[in-house]
Amino acid sequence: MTELVSLGIRLDKKMVRELNRIADEEHVDRTTVIRRLIAGAIENYKKGIVLQKYELGKISISKAAEDTGLTIGEIEEYMVREGFRSKYSVADLKRELELLDR
Numbered sequence: 001m002t003e004l005v006s007l008g009i010r011l012d013k014k015m016v017r018e019l020n021r022i023a024d025e026e027h028v029d030r031t032t033v034i035r036r037l038i039a040g041a042i043e044n045y046k047k048g049i050v051l052q053k054y055e056l057g058k059i060s061i062s063k064a065a066e067d068t069g070l071t072i073g074e075i076e077e078y079m080v081r082e083g084f085r086s087k088y089s090v091a092d093l094k095r096e097l098e099l100l101d102r
Contacts, residue, residue, distance in 0.1 A: 043068075047078055055084070
């Protein structure tokens with residue numbers, strides 16, 4: 001089981017009201033809502049950082065998948081959803097196919 005650590009944070013009243021509304025809507029306690037939201041935010045943050053690194057050529061697609069805990073197919077789907085356009089061209093593909101034929 002995951003070890004839980006207690007944190008004390010201050011939130012503005014509007015944010016707390018929204019957390020309470022979500023908790024009521026989902027029939028869970030506010031702490032559960034906060035955990036889910038933070039987990040989602042961390043996942044999105046990691047994906048964003050990995051996408052930036054990939055676009056800059058600092059990591060490979062397999063490293064991007066590994067760093068986010070996704071499969072290569074899943075990270076590719078994420079990239080497409082986020083509007084990523086590959087710099088890999090038809091000319092690149094033809095050049096690689098020619099190399100394979102040799």
